[in-house]
Amino acid sequence: MTVPPPPSPELDLDNLKALKILGRGAMGTVFLVQHTTTSTQLALKVVHNANPDSNRRARWETQVLSRLSHPFLPSLLGTFETDHLLGWAVPYCPGGDLNVLRHRQVDRVFSPAVIRFYVAEILCALDHLHSIGIAYRDLKPENVLIQQTGHVTLTDFDLSRNLTPPKQKTVTNLITDPKASNRKHDTCHRQSQQKGLKKTKSARVSPVSRRRPSFSAGERSNSFVGTEEYVAPEVVRGDGHEFSVDWWALGVLTYEMLYGTTPFKGKNRKETFRNVLMKKPEFVGKQTVLTDLISRLLEKEPSRRLGYVGGASEIKDHEFFRGLKWDLLTEEVAMRPPFIPSRDDDGDFAEKLTGAAGDSEGVDIRDYFQRLKAPSQSPSASPSRELHQKNVSWTEF
Secondary structure: OOOOOOOOOEOOHHHEEEEEEEEEOOOEEEEEEEEOOOOOEEEEEEEEOOOHHHHHHHHHHHHHHOOOOOOOOOOOOEEEEOOOEEEEEEEOOOOOEHHHHHHOOOOOOOOHHHHHHHHHHHHHHHHHHHHOOEEOOOOOHHHEEEOOOOOEEEOOOOOOEEOOOOOOOOHHHHOOOOOOOOOOOOHHHHHHHHHOOEOOOOOOOOOOOOOOOOOOOOOOEOOOOOEHHHOOHHHHHOOOEOOHHHHHHHHHHHHHHHHOOOOOOOOOHHHHHHHHHHOOOOOOOOOEHHHHHHHHHOOOOHHHOOOOOOHHHHHHOOHHHOOOOHHHOOOOOOOOOOOOOOOOHHHHOOEEOOOOOOOOOOEOHHHHHHHOOOOOOOOOOOOOOOOOOOEOOOOOO
16 A cells, blocks of 8 residues: 655745746746745746646646656755645756756767766656656756756656566566567677677766756557657657557757757747658768767667666666666766856846845745736746747647
8 A cells, every 4th residue: 555645744835935036937937046044046837827738747747747756856854835836845956957958068969978967867767757657748858957066957747657567577477579579788888899889988078158048547648749849750640559669758958968959849840740650860971879878769669779678777778878876876976967057047047036125035926926927827947949939738639
């Protein structure tokens, strides 16, 4: 019998002042708030609960957060509810998101060594989510935040879904192609050696200032959610999907970190979906262990996708991660993060707030929403992408 998580502490809005707006979305607002007595800074997501859908999604997200306990995932610090507002607090990440950090680089791309660090931590976070039966379904750079320590944390769980935790699958039962039926975890290593794939070189992220640029359990989900450039082929086809949609999104994310653009982006949504279904990802130059990893994650047939058979363990065994000490990722002495943010690194994307008298002591959350003619109605992790990718639903498609 599963023991329900303890109730989260109740937040007192009288003790919280909003200093900045970290993000706005279709359903709500994310504030940087400070406790008036302890000076502790938190990220506070606030939803106007008049909308039944946003109310339902907000309550689901707080339920997911209450179950999380992992260094690369947020913890629920407290909640509050008024007649019109619903909110919850998570640790503040001063480094912004992965999209902001990428735009700080001279060429707006990461080196393979930096990609390896961030992808490894994201992989560990997804592994934990899957182990407790949560399919994330919204992986994108804007939802990967940089903690004060330089490590990552995932955010925004309103599109996630409860699925039956994955069990170890057997290849012969799942893959009908006899040529693919004997794929094992060490195959990536052997093939990489045979093809002479290039290994990564060490590098660090340069912190150069950037110019402004249904939740029920089940084996599969048939709902159509996600950001269009990251949506897996099985979701577009409406075949039903499971945890491997997160491995597809990880492949898209890794590609974007390497090239600065997503692999299937079209002129419009219809062309993007056509590319997701039909187009192969394009790579520049010779094949490397990194492009091999991306290719295997972007396999359009889910049962042949890296990670489908053995989950995160199968991906960890890829040659790209060879020599990585997975159990020491959070130990700075073992693997120092490429970039350590300062407390003021959100200046590129945060909107500062001032009180009614023009002071900088912060704004009362309730007063802020009362002054708005049309309050926002859903939290957004970051406003960092200038051309926001739209979340799409089945009815829109």
